[in-house]
Amino acid sequence: MLIDATNLSKAIGANYLFKDISFSIMPGEKVALIGRNGHGKTTLLKILSGEDHDYEGNIITPKGINITLTKQEHIEHSEQTPLEYIINSVPNYHKYKKILEDFEAGKNTNVNRYLEILEKFTEHKFFNLETAILSTLSDFNIPNDLSIKPLSHLSGGQKRYVEMTRMMFSQADLLLIDEPTNHLDYLGKERFISWMRKLKQTVIVVTHDRDVLKYVNKIIEIKDKKLDTYKGNYDHYIQLNSSNTLSSVKNYTSQLNRLKEAKKKMQWGLRMRAKSKAWKIRYDHWLRDYEKLKAETVKPSFWIDQDSVENLDKKVVDSYDKFKEKNIVIKMVSNREHGIERILVRDLSLGYEQPVFKDVNFSLRDNDRVYIKGKNGAGKSTLVKTILSLADNKQPVAKILNGKITQSNDLRIGEYQQEIDKKYLNLTLSDAIAISYQEKNIPVTDQKIMSLMSQYLFNPIQDANQKIKNLSGGQKARFQIIKMLINEPNLLILDEPTNHLDLPSIEELENALVDYDGAILYISHDTYFIKKMGGFVVEI
Numbered sequence: 001m002l003i004d005a006t007n008l009s010k011a012i013g014a015n016y017l018f019k020d021i022s023f024s025i026m027p028g029e030k031v032a033l034i035g036r037n038g039h040g041k042t043t044l045l046k047i048l049s050g051e052d053h054d055y056e057g058n059i060i061t062p063k064g065i066n067i068t069l070t071k072q073e074h075i076e077h078s079e080q081t082p083l084e085y086i087i088n089s090v091p092n093y094h095k096y097k098k099i100l101e102d103f104e105a106g107k108n109t110n111v112n113r114y115l116e117i118l119e120k121f122t123e124h125k126f127f128n129l130e131t132a133i134l135s136t137l138s139d140f141n142i143p144n145d146l147s148i149k150p151l152s153h154l155s156g157g158q159k160r161y162v163e164m165t166r167m168m169f170s171q172a173d174l175l176l177i178d179e180p181t182n183h184l185d186y187l188g189k190e191r192f193i194s195w196m197r198k199l200k201q202t203v204i205v206v207t208h209d210r211d212v213l214k215y216v217n218k219i220i221e222i223k224d225k226k227l228d229t230y231k232g233n234y235d236h237y238i239q240l241n242s243s244n245t246l247s248s249v250k251n252y253t254s255q256l257n258r259l260k261e262a263k264k265k266m267q268w269g270l271r272m273r274a275k276s277k278a279w280k281i282r283y284d285h286w287l288r289d290y291e292k293l294k295a296e297t298v299k300p301s302f303w304i305d306q307d308s309v310e311n312l313d314k315k316v317v318d319s320y321d322k323f324k325e326k327n328i329v330i331k332m333v334s335n336r337e338h339g340i341e342r343i344l345v346r347d348l349s350l351g352y353e354q355p356v357f358k359d360v361n362f363s364l365r366d367n368d369r370v371y372i373k374g375k376n377g378a379g380k381s382t383l384v385k386t387i388l389s390l391a392d393n394k395q396p397v398a399k400i401l402n403g404k405i406t407q408s409n410d411l412r413i414g415e416y417q418q419e420i421d422k423k424y425l426n427l428t429l430s431d432a433i434a435i436s437y438q439e440k441n442i443p444v445t446d447q448k449i450m451s452l453m454s455q456y457l458f459n460p461i462q463d464a465n466q467k468i469k470n471l472s473g474g475q476k477a478r479f480q481i482i483k484m485l486i487n488e489p490n491l492l493i494l495d496e497p498t499n500h501l502d503l504p505s506i507e508e509l510e511n512a513l514v515d516y517d518g519a520i521l522y523i524s525h526d527t528y529f530i531k532k533m534g535g536f537v538v539e540i
Helices: 039-047 082-088 091-103 112-121 124-140 155-166 184-200 234-275 277-294 307-308 315-324 380-391 428-438 445-455 473-482 503-515 527-534
Strands: 003-013 017-024 028-036 057-061 067-069 172-177 202-206 218-223 226-231 340-351 355-365 369-373 401-405 413-415 490-497 519-523 536-538
Touching: 003 039, 003 355, 017 226, 028 039, 028 315, 039 067, 039 172, 039 202, 082 091, 082 124, 082 155, 091 112, 091 124, 124 155, 155 184, 184 202, 184 490, 202 218, 226 234, 234 277, 234 307, 234 315, 277 536, 340 380, 340 519, 355 380, 355 401, 355 519, 369 380, 369 527, 380 401, 380 413, 380 490, 380 519, 413 473, 428 445, 519 527
Parallel strands: 028 202, 028 218, 067 172, 172 202, 369 519, 369 536, 413 490, 490 519
Antiparallel strands: 003 017, 003 057, 218 226, 340 355, 340 401
16 A cells, blocks of 8 residues: 555635545556545645645555655746756755765765665666756757756746656656646647556546546545545546436435424424423424434535436436536627627738748637647747737737738637736735726626626635635636636637636536637647537647
């Protein structure tokens, strides 16, 4: 057994993320950790890695186990080069290197110790470590000159490749990987999945990427502050979750019926208790029964994927719909006009001194979907930024070297960005929403802001004053959706919209986009999402 965790509890203030959870991880397992946004998945990884010590319970691991946790942000390492960052995380490299250098410089004369470390240095292939790291980064399209520049020079996708490389050289027994495919292009995602499948080490990965979930052999879900464990991959999880949820709905319905009957008895006893001592005794007994049942009747979280729901009996579906877990509510405003060509792109070549891409052609009318496909650096973001600049009557950074982009007069764009603009990070959630409305010259009241927060599963009281930079990845994604829909857009531009969202929120977003009658231009590497959206493919 690699990890034996018992009775783990973690609270933020007075609220528990999870309470008295127990689980075990066996060597070689590939485990996915899933759950609603903000329910403690990343926190649990930090506890397992030893980064977070503020918890209750016990974790037993074999002596000398090496555990490595990926990083989502690199703020404290931003001035390190990728090469330095990776080498610094390789166990014992600097320690062994110093012992060898000290001996060779005459500072240490212990020959036996020198020979012992020399053997270990050779065994771990440390003599060629820098070359091997640079070669791996190069395979991920990070050239040597960029590998020796600060991490702050790298894009989000490139930083993901750096993290993957760090994992490869970490010599870890247990890899804790948080949202690995965010920011990766489709080639990078394929590389990650292929690498993960070949790994002999144990992996715990936090992800809602359904393409990754297909290749794990255990799924652990944090739900209602507890853990549910499912053996198998995403397909097994979907089947078992549907069955388990329906049983839970049935049990909860029975509990409610028993509670209803107990309440009737208690209320009747309340009316009769003054008539005699015997009635008083009965009432006291019924009241205790009612209070006990009331305390035991706690509504679980219910969610079944939409495809499974469609195959259920109507009576069962009605019961599920009555109690299912609250989800985000995405309201799209219908266009008043239909069939208008929102964007026309003809023979487009974009670039700077040299073209990034050439001869791109497509058009977008209402109800059209266009999927922009291409690896990182191919020019997808350049195309999107140029369209947005022209829509705002600004000079694009890239030059239109050939061809043209034509836009309709009443074009209103809603944009979902992969990364939140830095100008919002130090604002509170309520202020960020208010300023987003101001930027679109649309008035908004405090009451509207509170309503929006509730609609997107924020707690209007607790979350209103949270800074955007302190929100979880899923919460930041929900803010992005709020911001995207402010101006009732007739064209949506989506850059990896399923990143960070949990499974129920992804499903709600997909359903809202399918029903949306405006035009959609999207970039995604989620094959499930791409299949759902469909549309014309433009490969750059």
